[in-house]
Amino acid sequence: MAFICGTGAAFGQHYRTDEMKAAFREAKQRSSGDELAFADRIFDACGFDGRSAAPEGREEYLHRRQAEMLDLAAEAACQAVQMWGGSCRSITHLLCGTMTGGMEAPSLDIRLSKKLGLPDKVERISVENMGCLTGFRLLNVARQIVAADAVRAKVLVVVADLRSLIGNSLPDFCERSDVISACLFRDAASAAVVTGSRRSGLLEIIGAKSTMSESVGKYRENQDGSTCLPDAIAAAEPKFLSTLLSEAGLPEVPTLAEVDIACLTGGPRILQEVAQAADVYKDQMEASWAVMKEHGNLSGASNLAVLDYHLRRVESRQPPRRFVIGLAMGPGPCLEGVLMKNLAAC
Incomplete structure (x- = not known):
């Protein structure tokens, strides 16, 4: 663990x-x-x-x-x-x-x-x-x-x-x-x-997934403007998130209603596409929106910056959800996910 x-x-x-x-x-x-x-x-x-x-x-x-x-x-x-x-x-x-x-x-x-x-x-x-x-x-x-x-x-x-x-x-x-x-x-x-210390832990990492999106092939084939990268990534996200949750080995597979999402701060459209693909409410991505609006697109440093905001500020103001998903996209294009259990909610 x-x-x-x-x-x-x-x-x-x-x-x-x-x-x-x-x-x-x-x-x-x-x-x-x-x-x-x-x-x-x-x-x-x-x-x-x-x-x-x-x-x-x-x-x-x-x-x-x-x-x-x-x-x-x-x-x-x-x-x-x-x-x-x-x-x-x-x-x-x-x-x-x-x-x-x-x-x-x-x-x-x-x-x-x-x-x-x-x-x-x-x-x-x-x-x-x-x-x-x-x-x-x-x-x-x-x-x-x-x-x-x-x-x-x-x-x-x-x-x-x-x-x-x-x-x-x-x-x-x-x-x-x-x-x-x-x-x-x-x-x-x-x-x-x-x-490996649960006693000092805040979040337990219980699942991880990396992939190169299958839908990226369509993005690369069509250079006429008929599709674009955010659309291709969004098309791959529902299956990616579902697999991340189902392969975690939990007794019951969590629903996305039980999850906060800590997403890269790529811009409003990226966050909107993620929310739509995952069918989650904006408050489930509060940390992502807050860091993006205040600081901008922070590239790879955004991942843990959003997680830090979530731990220090989001959970101090509301009853925490049971799980947190870290989600990011990168060159390739690729998707990276990490599933974490919120120990404060257990």
Whole structure:
């Protein structure tokens, strides 16, 4: 058995949409009026009230990545360890993930280990480019590690992204797809501690599932605009969620009415598609909506950030539902799910 014993989340400075649009226009003064108008439409369409951004100014990419991302990662990790009540010195495994790529050594996991004071013998995994499902994918890896050694293993999962660096690094003239990425993605780090101790556990991880959606084939075949990625993912979600619940090995298969969903903060349409596909009410996705509106699309760091919000704020205000599903989509496209039992509701 594997239990989530603590979570944490850290963010950059927060800016309103009009501030972000003004900053983008200032940085892209040589761009055409059509390109700037396109960027304005994308900023407005994202549906974010606030946007978390750590770097300020157009400085060298790797320098920003090394400095700000490490600080965010350490802050989120410290929050998770503090909630757990344990010590960084007792961590046996460190799983790090990011979509903010950089060919550098030593990598984030080593620098974070030293900053946190983890043991020299801590076992590390560092992954990049798994996109918006990184947090839940690493959480499922943590579950496997703990299941293999429940007495000893104490796993710290940390995901950090500085996706606003896309906008800071754009050339004067760029593709519209780059503009969309610059408008959409923001900065954050999130973390979780997973152990075999039920006594200190908040959520028990009871099921996990990864898949490449069968319906993605239709998405790739039709490049005429007749279908799009959110539709393809939404078509795959009902079967994915049903299988995740039915394969958990519980005496009775939970219904989705008993579940809160912690979903990546991909944008309003993504959350609406998930709610419709799962046939759940908006309050069952309260944490996802709140984090998205306040901070923006946080890529893979959104997964555990939403879970952290859920544990700290949603459950403190209402009787908790029995189960929580972590759900995310990433490059491939792929789906990642984790089913958790809420120990406070048992």
